[in-house]
Structure formats: structure tokens, C-alpha cells
Amino acid sequence: MRSLSDSFDYGFLLRISDDTLRVEALNEYLSSRSYLAGYEPSQTDAEAFALLCRPPTERHVHVLRWYKHIAALKPQTNGQTPECSTKGKRVQPPWSPPEGTDVSKLCLYNSLTRTKEVFVPQKGNRVLWYCCGPTVYDASHMGHCAPAIIKRARQNYLLEQYGEKKPSPSQILQDVLTARTPFKAKLAETTDPDKKQMLERLDAAVDAALGPLQVAVQSSAAGDTLQNQAQVLLEEAKDLLSDWLDSQFGSQVTENSIFSLLPKYWEGEYHKDMEALNVLPPDVLTRVSEYVPEIVEFVKGIVDNGYGYESNGSVYFDTAKFDSCPAHSYAKLVPEAVGDQKALQEGEGDLSISADRLSEKRSQNDFALWKASKPGEPSWDSPWGKGRPGWHIECSAMAGSILGESMDIHGGGFDLRFPHHDNELAQSEAYFENDHWVRYFLHAGHLTIAGCKMSKSLKNFITIKDALAKHTARQLRLAFLMHSWKDTLDYSNNTMESAIQFERFINEFFLNVKDILRSPTDITGQFEKWEAEEIELNKSFYEKKTSVHEALCDNIDTRSALEEMRALVGQSNTYMAARRSAKLLPNRMLLQSIALYLTEMLKTFGAIEGSEPIGFPVGGNGQNADLESTVIPYLSVLSDFREDVRKIAREEKVTELLRLCDELRDNTLPELGVRLEDRDGLPTSVKLVDKETLLKEREEKKKMEDEKKKKKEEAAKKKQEQEMAKLAKMKVKPIEMFRSETDKYSNFDETGFPTHDAEGKELSKGLAKKLRKLYEAQEKLYNEYLQSTQNGS
Numbered sequence: 053m054r055s056l057s058d059s060f061d062y063g064f065l066l067r068i069s070d071d072t073l074r075v076e077a078l079n080e081y082l083s084s085r086s087y088l089a090g091y092e093p094s095q096t097d098a099e100a101f102a103l104l105c106r107p108p109t110e111r112h113v114h115v116l117r118w119y120k121h122i123a124a125l126k127p128q129t130n131g132q133t134p135e136c137s138t139k140g141k142r143v144q145p146p147w148s149p150p151e152g153t154d155v156s157k158l159c160l161y162n163s164l165t166r167t168k169e170v171f172v173p174q175k176g177n178r179v180l181w182y183c184c185g186p187t188v189y190d191a192s193h194m195g196h197c198a199p200a201i202i203k204r205a206r207q208n209y210l211l212e213q214y215g216e217k218k219p220s221p222s223q224i225l226q227d228v229l230t231a232r233t234p235f236k237a238k239l240a241e242t243t244d245p246d247k248k249q250m251l252e253r254l255d256a257a258v259d260a261a262l263g264p265l266q267v268a269v270q271s272s273a274a275g276d277t278l279q280n281q282a283q284v285l286l287e288e289a290k291d292l293l294s295d296w297l298d299s300q301f302g303s304q305v306t307e308n309s310i311f312s313l314l315p316k317y318w319e320g321e322y323h324k325d326m327e328a329l330n331v332l333p334p335d336v337l338t339r340v341s342e343y344v345p346e347i348v349e350f351v352k353g354i355v356d357n358g359y360g361y362e363s364n365g366s367v368y369f370d371t372a373k374f375d376s377c378p379a380h381s382y383a384k385l386v387p388e389a390v391g392d393q394k395a396l397q398e399g400e401g402d403l404s405i406s407a408d409r410l411s412e413k414r415s416q417n418d419f420a421l422w423k424a425s426k427p428g429e430p431s432w433d434s435p436w437g438k439g440r441p442g443w444h445i446e447c448s449a450m451a452g453s454i455l456g457e458s459m460d461i462h463g464g465g466f467d468l469r470f471p472h473h474d475n476e477l478a479q480s481e482a483y484f485e486n487d488h489w490v491r492y493f494l495h496a497g498h499l500t501i502a503g504c505k506m507s508k509s510l511k512n513f514i515t516i517k518d519a520l521a522k523h524t525a526r527q528l529r530l531a532f533l534m535h536s537w538k539d540t541l542d543y544s545n546n547t548m549e550s551a552i553q554f555e556r557f558i559n560e561f562f563l564n565v566k567d568i569l570r571s572p573t574d575i576t577g578q579f580e581k582w583e584a585e586e587i588e589l590n591k592s593f594y595e596k597k598t599s600v601h602e603a604l605c606d607n608i609d610t611r612s613a614l615e616e617m618r619a620l621v622g623q624s625n626t627y628m629a630a631r632r633s634a635k636l637l638p639n640r641m642l643l644q645s646i647a648l649y650l651t652e653m654l655k656t657f658g659a660i661e662g663s664e665p666i667g668f669p670v671g672g673n674g675q676n677a678d679l680e681s682t683v684i685p686y687l688s689v690l691s692d693f694r695e696d697v698r699k700i701a702r703e704e705k706v707t708e709l710l711r712l713c714d715e716l717r718d719n720t721l722p723e724l725g726v727r728l729e730d731r732d733g734l735p736t737s738v739k740l741v742d743k744e745t746l747l748k749e750r751e752e753k754k755k756m757e758d759e760k761k762k763k764k765e766e767a768a769k770k771k772q773e774q775e776m777a778k779l780a781k782m783k784v785k786p787i788e789m790f791r792s793e794t795d796k797y798s799n800f801d802e803t804g805f806p807t808h809d810a811e812g813k814e815l816s817k818g819l820a821k822k823l824r825k826l827y828e829a830q831e832k833l834y835n836e837y838l839q840s841t842q843n844g845s
Contacts, residue, residue, distance in 0.1 A: 082114040156605040163493040182451040184464035205314040207294035221282035228289045231296030261285040303427030311430040325516040338450035347441045350449040351421045359482035363412040365424030365437045371417045386470035444475040457484040466495045497539040533610040561621045562667030563739040565647040596620040670740045691736045722746035782837035786830045
């Protein structure tokens, strides 16, 4: 350390008694000198240091720096610290971790407790999940997007055989009339309002098709007419005719392959529909027909454990024995439904045990694990004879063979809780001898059409193919995401319109951000200073991200998550609009971060396919990235050229060129899926949009313009009519205005003013006063008319 004695005598400090003034004097002196030149303090340093009784404030920068160095280097005497010195050796101060905030945990609504529970997988992050699949005997409907077969297979086979025999029109007529008798009886007995309405619709359709064929047969119509009318009736009556054929010949159908053809075909169609909806396939798919040996072993295990019994070739589950065991409990999901024979009957469906065989069961609450096959049903060998699996045992055996004695999640429709899932639980826990076969039961809500549950058996459903013909897979998925998975979703025009509007709103944001990112800039130009607006938007961005995460942790609340995402887009749009109004470019890095986040979330939701970093795909799956990077440079050149042409056309007043530029923007490019947006003071925006969307936008724009034009014409017409009426009124002379109203007045004075009413009574003063005002107003109008004619207007 260079000695201060080389340059000054510290004695001047002794003459200053005020500590503050002494520090200021030293600070001023040190501000113009280099005072750090070594590692050892001089005697002068030590003496000057001793004059300061406390560390200088941060305001005195130079003396504070000098003071800290001296304090650190100055040797201590006899282990004692001088009265006015600081610590000797400098050490790091203690560090305290931040308190932090609670981290959201995933909670799921568990039907086993009827409340939201924190989700804790049994094996780390590995989740074992089984979901009841569709019964593939018909086209997959919209209900299968949100998560009877033997009889249908048999009926389809019999109806196909009937058609191959080529019955005559008269034979078809007779058979349908015969089949209609038991159908009418069934209709009369039905009390369920939904089923009754379905049967009534079917009966009305058959009735409408019967009449023309009856007339054609009675009048011996031409062969072609008869055949056409017969085919119409056969199509409308296929359900009641297949029921009748099944009752007559169903017991003769014994070949197992007949029962596998139908599900094989519809399973293929189901997978096609799921792929079209961008639904990921499961890790494992199980088919009952492939698991019969495992099912037989599962039933044997239940019997061996004492919870099942054989009776007349069938095996039943002993609910009383199971429920009496301290380690078990029957009907965990819906305990109040125990003993509900109607629910049990609906659970078993058309293949439930007949009334004459109820004595086979020890209790009405017992259910079939293995059923002795009746004539017309598929059958497999078993220790109890020829038979087939019970309905509930199928899921238990298949899920148990893959997932073992306990799974994390079991999913299915809300209507499967009892008896299907309760019976699954009971027989599985009876087999594994535990009380936790399923840890979390998730039941999805129903899908309805106009308030009525979507159901194949009620013929009240919309196939996925039909839905995809009207809406895109993304729009359908968004419709589901905008509702809670556990609540009822009503499939309607309003529901789909909400999804379409959300898609359009988000897509416009993506298009605007991509347009901004295409603006030329160098690497350093991407990093722009954040002003208050950017800081506020970024703060909101992270708040919305947190809210989305919390919503998804709260029972996978996609509805609230999408609303938070919508709000984020709204705030981003407001920011971009403000920058545009100020003729300033938005902060591209911030908007890119928001767009990347939203894209990633929508990919997670399955609403975006492909690998493009931002936005919805354009031009089909897998084409977006290549298409956009390929065509945008050319479109940008075209857009710039068009803008130059428009500028010259405006300056030279060449309206035809301006019209052609508008034609290119409004009609030519939309046919190619390109949208140009002209903006005052800013370059034209180029966006790739689905052709169908652009054509629909153009149609809506034309419709709005036509409506605006129509309103304008109506307003002009109305104004003209009002002016004509006013002119006609102005032409009326005051002396004539009341004389034509002979139904009101009988006498008039010399000016045409009425004096008596129609009955000859003199007018009251009040009425006369009122009429006088009208008379004087007409005088004024008439005088204006005369004045205008004199002026030649």
C-alpha cells in the first residue's frame, strides 16, 4: 500500500473535529489519487484509519474503498480489535434459502371416494391404467371419443341369409307384417321414455314404407316398382325383422366364427376413427375372444378361494360370502344400488338369466362368472361344460393378466359404475385376495344429443365418420376439451360453434406471430429492450402458465386451462394491437415464447399434430413445415410486388390496377389457401390458412356486405318514401285538410276548419284547440311548398 505520508500530512485531519466533515475531506483527497499500490498498510494509513470511528457511508465511495482495504489488511494487536476498526478477515455471510411456494399436486376425482384425491402412482412415475373399450358391433359413435354383441352378430347373420334367398316383394311384405306383431307388443310394454321414443320412430318409419308396397302389390305394379318399394321396406324394417328372424331361427346358429366376423370388422372401423381423431393407441389392446383360457383360469381361482359356485353348468359369484369377509366389501362404488334388480337386469342386457333359471343362484344379487351357453350362442370348453364368459369377468381377467393384482387407474363410462365395475372389483379382489385392485376409478360423463343420452341400443347416436364429415378432428377434440371430462357433454350446434370460434381465435394469433417472426432481422436484433408493456405481458404469461398448470392438476380441468390460454392470447393481441397503432414492431422473442408454449400445450391435448414449432398444420399432416418454408418466400415477393403496383396505381390514379390487386387478394389467393392482409403504414401480412376456412370467410364477408347493401338500400327507400309522403302532405291546402274527413266532421267555416262533429254537435274547446294546432302546422307546410315551387326547387 503506498504511504499517504508521501503526498500529504494527515495532521490536517486532526484539526477537523466533526467526524462527518473529516470523512468528506479524506474522500475528496482520495478521489484524485491512486492509493492502492501494495499489500501492506503504512504507518500513515494506520494512523489515518484510527481517526475514523466507524465505517464511512456508501456515499463516500473513495474513502469507503480505502477503509475496507485497510480493515482487511491491518494487523491486529494481541488478538484485540481496535476500538474504531472493523472485522479482520473477510468471510462470506450466512445464506438463507427462499421460503418458496407450495407445488401443485395432481388431484383426480375418484369414484371410490366421490371426492378429489391426490394421485400417487404405486410404482414411481409408471402408471397402470385400464379402460373399458367399446362393444364393437356397430359404427363407433361420438360417445367412444370420451370413453349386446352376441345377439347383434346372430341377427346380422340371419338377416344376411334372408336377403341371399331373394324373397319376393309379397313375401317381404308378409314377413314384415308378421314381425310387426311382436314388435307392437314390445312397444306397448316399454315404459322407459327414451326407448319408447326410439321404438315409436322405428314403427313410424316402417308404417310409412308399408303403405306404398301394399298398394303396389295389390295393383300388380311393374316389377321394378315392386322391387324398389320392397327394398325400401326391407331397409326400414331390418331391426324388427332381424328380431323376428332371431326368435325363429336364432337357436340354429352355432358356428363360433359367425360371432367373430362382426366385431373384427367394426374393430377395424373403430381404429380408423380413433386414428382420424388423433387418439393415441393403447400400449396393449385385449379382445375377449383371445382371452377365454385366461378367463376360465380366473373363474377357477375365484371358486377355489371360496367366492364362486357352480350351478347347472354356470358359475356364479357369491356376493353374500364375499361381503361377509372382513377384508372385503361388495359394491364399493355404488353401495346404495345393491339389490336394485332393474339395474342388474340392465347390466346383463338381453343375455341376462331367464326367470325360470333364477333358482340357479343362491341370491338375486349374485352374478354370472361363466354361463352355460344357450342354443344360438358361442361356446367354449370349460370344467363346467360348454359355455361362455360372463360380462364382468372379461375385464377382470384381461386387465389382471396384464396389470397384475393392482392397477393405478380404471376408466370407463359413468353408467358402468354399477353393476359392471362394482362386480369387476368384487371378483378381482376375490381372485387376488386383496382390497385394492383399483386405486382410482375415473368415470367419464355421458354424451347427449339434445339432452338425450347417446346410445347404440336407443339408435340415438352420431357416428364419428358423420361428425368428421361436418367438423375437423381438431374441432371435435376442442369441443371435448372445453368441457369437464366427468360431466355430461351435449353435442349440439352451439357446442361445436364454440369450439370453432376458439380454434379461429387461437389460429389468428399463431398466424400473426408467424408473420411477425418472418420480419427480417439480424441475430442481435432479435433481442430487444423490454419496456413496461413487455414486462407486464411477460408477467401475465407466467401467471397464465401457472394457472394452466394448476387447472390441469385440479382433476385435469381442461376447460379452465383453455380459458386461461384464451385469456393469454387476448392479452397478447392487445399488446400487438397497441404496438401496431404506434407503428412499432412487437417484441418478437416474447411473442415467440408465448406461441411456442401454446403450441406445445395444444400438442399435449392432441389438438395439433406434426412437428411444426408454432401453430396449426397447413396443407395436411406432415406437410406444414415444408409447405410454409417453401412457399412463403415466393408469396412475400409477390406481396411486395403487389404493394409496389398499388402504390404506383394510387399515385397515377389507375383504378383498374387497384381493382386487379384487390381481385388477387380477395378471390385468387384464397383459392390457394393464402390470405393477404393490407395494413396502413405497415407491410402487407402474408398468412397460410386452410382453403376451406378462407372460402368460408369470403362467403361470410360477402354475406355481410350483401346485408349491409340491403340495409342501405332499404334505408334509402324508406327515406325516399318519407320524403314523398312529406311532399304529398305539403301539397294539401289547409282549407282541404279536414273537409275529406266526413266521418268525423259535418260543418266547416270559410277556411275549412271544422266546427261540428259528425253528429252535428259543436266541437269542444279542447278538441278545437288541438285541431287548430294541426291546421296551423299544415299552413306552415303548405307555405313552404309554395315557396319551394316559386324558387324552382
